[in-house]
Amino acid sequence: MKNYFDLTDRVALVTGCSTGLGVQMAKALASQGCNIVALARRQELIEKVASEIAEEYGVKTLPVRCDITDTEMVNAAVKKIMDEFGRIDILINNAGTGAVAPAEDITDEQFGNELNINLFGSFKVARAVAKAAMIPAKYGRIINIASMYGLVGNKIAPCSPYHAAKGGVVNLSRGLAGEWGKYGITVNCICPGYFWTPLTKETLNTDWFKEYSKTVIPMERYGNEGELDTAAIFLASPASSYVSGIMVPVDGGYTCV
Template sequence: MASKGLPEFSLSGKVILVSGAARGLGLTQAEALLEAGATVYALDRLPEPSPEFHDIAKHAATELGTELQYRQVDVREVEQLNKIVEDIASKHGRLDGLIAAAGIQQETSALEYTAADANRMFEVNVTGVFMTSQAVAKQMIKYGNGGSIILIASMSGSVANKGLICPAYNASKAGVIQLARNLAMEWGQYNIRVNTISPGYIVTAMVEELFVKFPERKENWPKDNMLGRLSKPGEYRGAAVFLLSDASSFMTGSDLKIDGGHSAW
């Protein structure tokens, strides 16, 4: 992608993985990376991505001169995950970026949470993110170009959400924020940067369903932040491009909180 202005935001020639990108925030961010010139591989556990995925892939190939590919993998299957990541890096002779957006949510009170459910939450949201980052970092080190890794955390990793009962989820996101700092510390020597994005409430299909079940949340949640509204997935596009590009070349070990001021009261 030829860029006349702000070339540091270009991702032209870069190969980037996005886990949890079959739909939702992961797919929205993947689209932004394509528009910035990157070749993008979406990793997700779904056998088939959402219909929108195929439209974006077609647009990438015909209009943007780049490509969006899909690879099915559960981030808990570490051996398979490593093989897929290694194959992608080997094909291109490089690996430049990762957005680790794969995650699950479960609303259960702390008194009723089972160990099995808690372990599943941490296995996907913390260990899965860790192992995905590790697989990518190994290839970045192998090809010697450095790179940038974004872990999708949450404002829920820094605050307790009033009226939202998800102790294990919030603990897992706090874990992601702390994990990123430690990976940044260890991998800085290889010119690998690691940062987190902490979104506020995002209106996705899943949240819309939640509002049907809990209409009071639709009314109350927007009042909890300083802008008085909820966010859309598209409002995190720029942050993804910024953190994966040279525009953020001196930024690592940081958490980019995008929550409408929710946790700044």
């Protein structure tokens, strides 16, 4: 039986891999035999994540501390990974942030921070990985984690800078897909809906938000742990070789109504 999603001996760099969805997707790739680089700012957390993944899945792991808004740190991190593994086959740009406040009260600093982390940071990592690893190898899988909020607006949680930044990630993915396709690199985008994470649990756990979600999500519930994994595995695998520049909402139907 052919395993279409076999990632044995591949190397995946996952940013924001200290908690939440980043860790879940890293474990999903490791379950298919992929070696994992866990990149985030908090050293103790990525060391714990890397150790857990190595022990559970028997793959090689490497924790790398990096602030994706710092170009020098990003370039140094990519060099460290290349020195260790000699390749980066998969990049999941997952690191991000989200400010919630009415648009009329958003400060310049808040808006700039959203763009700098969610959009510019994703570009910095993609640029470094493509230049050092994927373009020379003529192969790569880049998966940018945007949001369903990058595709639509919303009435319940005012976060216009987040909408702007994640919308930028969506079209950045199209732009890079168009530019790097000739190198055998696919660039795609996953747009998650409401998932339980350390960033969202405080909001999602309220009664009023649970009631609201039932009116706007056709499946009438939040996403469960693991429900993002199959999209990540598919887009990271050799099986998706002719899939590039697409947006995959994993949102229980939120963006279809």
